[in-house]
Amino acid sequence: MIDTFQSDADALFASVVALRRTLHRHPELSGEEHETARRVAERLRELGVGAVQTGVNGTGVVATLEGERPGPTVLLRADMDALPIQEETGLEFASEVDGVMHACGHDVHTASLLGTAAILARHRDQLHGRVRFCFQPHEERLPGGAQGMIESGVLAGVDAVFGQHIKPDLPAGTLGVRAGAAMASSDEVYVTVTGEGGHAAEPHELAADATYVGSQIVGALQSVISRHCPPDVPSILTIGRLIADGATNVIPETARLEGTFRAMDEAWRGRGHDLIRRVAIRTAEAHGATADVEIHTGYPALYNHKDEAHLVADAAREYVGPDRALDVDRWFAGEDFAYFLQERPGAFCQLGVGSAHGLHTAGLNVDEEALRASTGFMAYVAWRYGREHAA
Ligand SMILES: [Zn+2]
Ligand SMILES: [Zn+2]
Incomplete structure (x- = not known):
């Protein structure tokens, strides 16, 4: 399926980039992701990805794609909120909201996951089990949106969870995952x-x-x-x-x-x-x-489960090639996906975006080529987990 997902990702690339730029122009702070959620829900409906649930823990959006083959349920998560930072990139699609910027790449995560949904929706006949697309609000500010999503029941019937975060210091389109303690608790x-x-x-x-x-x-x-x-x-x-x-x-x-x-x-x-x-x-x-x-007390440390981290690492070597699948170090940022990983096996991987400016800075400038890798890659991870765990 790798070739299929790669050519789908190529075909969708321009539309995924366009969507990312739209989100980037219109960033919304934690808990206020109303327009973002509306765009996400609209796109999921266009794709015909099951019933689209909105208003989950505030502005969260959830939809589940049913595969035509028996298998497990995989949850893929993206966060949607932006930061109180005045953008200084000078990009043509820079933030149009004063003092608010997508400086943590959640625009990339959201656009990427919608691209992944589009790819998987084309291949229901090949999909073992189902994939739940989880668009989470409020990651950047305590108490975080993850716990509320979990309390709303997004993990019901879910066997494994996966997510990704952009990493500015890694070359665009590289992927990395670390088994065990990968990100820090943050108090x-x-x-x-x-x-x-x-x-x-x-x-x-x-x-x-x-x-x-x-x-x-x-x-x-x-x-x-x-x-x-x-x-x-x-x-x-x-x-x-x-x-x-x-x-x-x-x-x-x-x-x-x-x-x-x-x-x-x-x-x-x-x-x-x-x-x-x-x-x-x-x-x-x-x-x-x-x-x-x-x-x-902030988010707990993020632990990647061994089997799922190995699946992601192996999938990365196959999907982007051994040169672009990286061994990554521990990362001392905090991330509320840690709560998902306390409840279910899974892994959170790093997506290189090659920016000279770091996360949470006014100059963060993502190399959008990363989206070509991330959309198809997450489709491959979900599909492969389903195949390996098919009943
Ligand atoms: Zn952040
Ligand atoms: Zn973030």
Whole structure:
């Protein structure tokens, strides 16, 4: 079927690119994907892909294609939301919405999955089982849209789940997957240090200088990873924001630290939270201040199941050739597809798009050749899973 899917993908390429550009021009923030969902539903109806369910967990769209041969049910997922970023690519089809941009490639994911649906819809007679196309809202902002989709029942009867994400630093049209821990849990850390405000010339009169204590906490928190995290567990703790809003001659009363804690092991993740709290609170105490620590729990680490990751890797070698099927490293981004993979076997793969600018930047510029590979490839993965697991 590879040749068939490849020639279908070639034939559909121009229309998939056109659709991606339309989505790119009209990005919508998390939870507001109304127009995007309307376009998705319209296209699925044109393709005749089963009953099209809309309004799933807000703006989600789901449709299931029935194959003509017996077999399992595969779910393919794309996310649809954009980011609060002002686009600076200068592209002719750049965002027409002020301050909103598809800077994470969800336009690519959505257009690609519609291309995949078009390909599979042409070959129902060859399809073992069925394929559920799941267009998810709200990936970019906590709590994420995945859990709500799952609670709405999209996994009912599903045997395996697959998805993909663009990867700017990989050459366009390459594919990669990693078995096991592949993407990180992502938690937000907020620390408020309270000391005593006063004249900068009289720190000795004050209970504690929040600016100094805050900077000590930034340093002390580095021990959480370097002294406590097992060396074989990849983990990161970054404080990206430290605000102590005094002046040259004013000691402020409070300081605020904000950062991210990422891990690929759930046991360590829980311990890390305890250590962050303890180190921040006791460092503040040591200097006569207090620290209030809040940790907003984000998405869990993403684990690719071994058999399904191997299927995707093998399918990639066959579909794009061994030179373009890559062994990829762990990726410390967070992704709520992790919830799907907690419920069902499956794998999430990386699609190279060859952009000099990274994800979540105003300059992200996708090489659209990637769509030629991704549309047919996901069709092949779903078809092949069905054939291998046919009753
Ligand atoms: Zn993103
Ligand atoms: Zn994303």
